[in-house]
Amino acid sequence: MMKIDNLTKMEVAALTDINGGLNLTDGHARLALSNEQAEVIEQFPTLFHEASRRRFADIETEAHRVFFDTIGQHTAPVGTGRILSCYSSTLATDIVARALPVGTKVALLHPTFDNIADLFRTRGLSLTALSEADLMEQRWPSAVDVIAITHPNNPTGLVTPPDHLRSLAEHAARAGQTVIVDAAFRGQVRSAQYDTYAILDAAGVDWITFEDTGKLWPMHEMKIGMLVFSERHAAAIEAAFAESLLSASPAVLLLVRELARDWAAGGFESARALVERNRRIVSDEIGRVGLELADPKSEISVARIQLPAGGPDSAKLYREMVGRGVHVLPCPPFHWANPEEGLRLIRVSLARPSDAVEAAARTLASTFAELA
Template sequence: MTGATAAPRQDETAAENLTQFEYLALSSPLNLADGHARQELTPGQRKVVDALPALWTEAVERPVDEIERESGEAFFTMLGQRGYPRADGRVLACYSSSLSMEIFARALATRSDAIALVHPTFDNIPDILRGVGLRLVPIEEDRLHDGDLDPALLASVGCVFVTTPNNPTGRVLSEQRLRRLAEECAEHDVVLTLDTSFRGFDPAAQYDHYAVLEGSGCRWVVIEDTGKLWPSLELKIGWLVQSAEVGLPLAKIYSDILLGVSPLVLLMVKRFAEDGMDGGLTELHRFIADNRALVRAELADVPGVGFVDEHSRVSVERLHVGERKGLEVWNAVRGSSLYVLPCQQFHWARPSEGDHTLRIALSRTSSALTSGARLLRAVLRAG
């Protein structure tokens, strides 16, 4: 019909959150945006995939609770979390860590109207928390790691929420700091919640958090995730773990939303975790370290460019792009089908703090990272 105005394509509109930016990249061969695992399967992981027909039969024939228990045991043991609670329904399996987050947020909103949240962090966390009506109070990351929190802050919220290792910075809450933070939360009767979705990439994050939390006397919740570790085509588990007397209706809200997760996916996670314990996790660490070195080598001599998180070991890398804004560079490179992630929304309390940074995903093939880094280099050098 003449005179009609065509609706804009999604990639011509402004993305409102980081996941929308990531969605735009899903079909691109140079998708370096989302932090999900998209590299090739290792030989050990290929054996797990080749065994899926047998796993299907096993999932049909065995009790689901038995499979879920074994899957959790393999996953938590692989990551050094031997003190996790094995009984009393304190470990709930969800389809994803985001669903675990939604259940937690709904439960917290029945008991409190405010939560203290690490700043910066991935924006779907503040979005989910705000979505259930919680008021967010930022805790600056440096302050979180360097000393006790303000007692007035702790008196004003029902929960302290920490992402460790953090996304995008990669910073890890040390065992000593976690112990003190848990003590502070116990003193003020505040729930301590941890999102440990990137735990698998950094051995410094693999001390036994549950032993620390159980010994602290605080009320706590931990969100774990398998989705960042293995290229499993979004087949994953988000574990929602809670203290014995957490005082939140997590089980009730869980039952409002889902009955359970696929026993086939649980068996696949178990096998991937067993492969991880048999050297696969060490292989993953080496793979990410090599990819980080590749990106830094390709971009090291670009004027004005710097690497923000020098000691990070997680599967993402932040890049400061100098005088240019990250969104401007994002627009420039997507014309060549390269997608990275502008960082404003990680800084959910003050987005301008992320104006000049980009995040690059490292869980990719080395060829994709090389091509992407060289395209990015050309755009940055051209000014």
């Protein structure tokens, strides 16, 4: 298999395309503001002045409380000092990778976004793959120190059911393991919004979670990644955090507060309707050439397309589409332990204007048909 860049490098190439091609790579919301979101942005000067007047700790606690309540995490440790605000969830992931001892053995969900595996390996952690089948059949590994899942999973959209998380947490508590939950897409999926903190704490397990606002709102990278952890990991994570940054922006935290309030007041339903409309558009366009969605029940803002044997693989299709001004993601990097598993899958983002999604899906379908 020919070399494929990591996913973020392909996303950067799409974002910086000087020819202005269609960018359906990253899962961030790249959309026009809703009327309600536009009203929040009009308030930003007021929020900026509020950030100048109030204590950072008070702003952070308030923003956390509103955000976590909005996504159903009512027992998250708001106000305890065990939620750290970062300017991205990638930074939060790297902080955890540095906080864990070199040589820590991690069972990481497979497939999932490749930068988790890349960051962990770069910081000297040892990885083994935990398949989605293992997760759903509750086959938990014993010979590891950490079990890390993504909930919902990117790119498949798999939601870990509450009973499965409870089983994992209880297993890890007995085995002296830590559970890591990357919940960056949680805010998009109601079934993922059961209170995971209540389950983890009830099991008595050590845990770390990541929450993210970047996948929810079209805020041009004004976002917060939240790093949350149980008591045992506090000292190491706080030290690694202090090596990386002083704080996230209080003005952005206030922006998150207001956007979360809108999300709870109908913003979620509007965004979900757009994503599902775009999923149908993709399904219809690719169906004209015999292609199908790999995960038709997924609810997150990305969709994988299954490519049949005998036609172009995703690496070839990706290169040809870039030449035609459309950027999507070939899936081998998601399969970080065995990239060839992803050759017959390609991923598109749905958090885009519907006309852009339709144009990109039509180009993908016609390109596939020509190459096949």
